[in-house]
Amino acid sequence: MKKLAVSVALALSCSGLALAEQPKQIRIGVDATYEPFASKSADGKLVGFDIDMANALCAQMKAKCVFVEQDWKGIIPALNAKKYDAIISSMSITDERKKAVDFTDKYYHTPSRLIAKAGSVKGTPDSLNGKRIGVLKASTQEKYAQKYYAPAGAIVVPYDNTQQVYLDLNAGRLDGTVADSVEGSTGFLKKPEGKGFAFIGPVLADQTIFGYGAGIALRKGDDALRNGFNGAIKAIRANGTYKKVNDKYFNFDAYGA
Numbered sequence: 001m002k003k004l005a006v007s008v009a010l011a012l013s014c015s016g017l018a019l020a021e022q023p024k025q026i027r028i029g030v031d032a033t034y035e036p037f038a039s040k041s042a043d044g045k046l047v048g049f050d051i052d053m054a055n056a057l058c059a060q061m062k063a064k065c066v067f068v069e070q071d072w073k074g075i076i077p078a079l080n081a082k083k084y085d086a087i088i089s090s091m092s093i094t095d096e097r098k099k100a101v102d103f104t105d106k107y108y109h110t111p112s113r114l115i116a117k118a119g120s121v122k123g124t125p126d127s128l129n130g131k132r133i134g135v136l137k138a139s140t141q142e143k144y145a146q147k148y149y150a151p152a153g154a155i156v157v158p159y160d161n162t163q164q165v166y167l168d169l170n171a172g173r174l175d176g177t178v179a180d181s182v183e184g185s186t187g188f189l190k191k192p193e194g195k196g197f198a199f200i201g202p203v204l205a206d207q208t209i210f211g212y213g214a215g216i217a218l219r220k221g222d223d224a225l226r227n228g229f230n231g232a233i234k235a236i237r238a239n240g241t242y243k244k245v246n247d248k249y250f251n252f253d254a255y256g257a
Contacts, residue, residue: 026063026225027084028054031072033161035187036249037090049254052245053107054088057216060232060241071160073137076100080219086229087217090180092140094211102220104229106213109256111203112141115169115184116176123201129153131175134165141178143209149178162187169197178204182250213256 030050032038038048046067058065068084079087079101093103114123121127128149135142137158145156157174159165162183168174170193179188181199188194204210216229236242237255246254 023085023225024063025066026058026061026086027066027068028058029068029070029075029079029084029087030054030089031075031161032069033072033163034090034183037183039187049108049245049249050088050090052248053242056236056241056245057088057107057229057232060235061228072139073160076217079217082219085218085222085225090183090214091217092211093213093215094140094209097211097217100220101217102222102226103215103217104226105233106215106256107233108254109213110180110182110254111205112144112178112210113181113184113199113203114176114178114201115188115197116200117196118198118200121176121200125149125152125154128176131155132157132173134159134168134174134177136160136162136165140210141180144204144206145178147206147209166193170194176200182254 030038030046032040032046034048034050036048037050038046041047046069051067054065054067070078070083072089075087075089075091076097078084087101090108091097093106097103114121116123116131121131125148130153132155133145133149134157135145137160142156142158145154150156159168162179165174165177165179166188169177169188177184181203184199189197189199216226218226218229233242242255243253
């Protein structure tokens with residue numbers, strides 16, 4: 001208990017110390033086509049776990065989040081072009097991306113799965129020979145499909161957003177997709193258009209591709225903002241705010257092990 005109290009106090013203290021260096025407004029880049037993490041409501045409002053998490057972190061840092069929508073393929077170039085200050089958009093922390101941007105600690109971690117018509121394939125790479133597998137451009141899922149499925153004869157088809165993938169999957173123009181398990185379930189399988197489709201095979205595992213969880217991306221060398229976000233992540237995990245946001249969307253702890 002004493003160790004926990006000290007840990008919480010340090011997290012809050014670090015967050016507080018970082019506040020003096022933080023801007024009052026933080027521009028957040030987001031791809032709003034990734035339900036339940038970031039999408040648009042019927043009235044055009046940005047909603048989702050990433051949106052609520054960003055707002056919670058900004059509030060902890062005594063700042064206001066200003067969201068800037070950006071397609072996924074261009075989301076890192078736009079950050080480095082100073083279109084916004086940070087990316088909070090379910091971006092996996094990978095060694096390859098670390099060459100272009102800095103990352104905070106993770107704020108959640110969920111696995112990826114293969115989705116296809118139930119019973120249509122076994123889920124092994126060789127069972128996908130000749131099959132069209134749709135993936136989000138520049139995603140970890142695309143890299144996985146290119147590494148494991150393409151050499152076995154699968155045709156990997158990149159898309160600008162996951163909504164386009166699901167439209168073509170439902171229409172029969174694709175045979176499957178690789179998706180985050182939570183996004184794939186909420187954004188497709190639990191919807192009417194996902195009827196007859198299912199997760200196929202086990203959770204996909206390759207840390208060199210999928211990385212170490214989702215983190216906040218920042219421009220190289222922006223240590224003050226990175227430290228501020230890290231302090232805020234620790235603080236909201238400690239004070240119950242993270243759990244409140246988490247439980248709004250999930251019946252498990254998205255933070256992961």
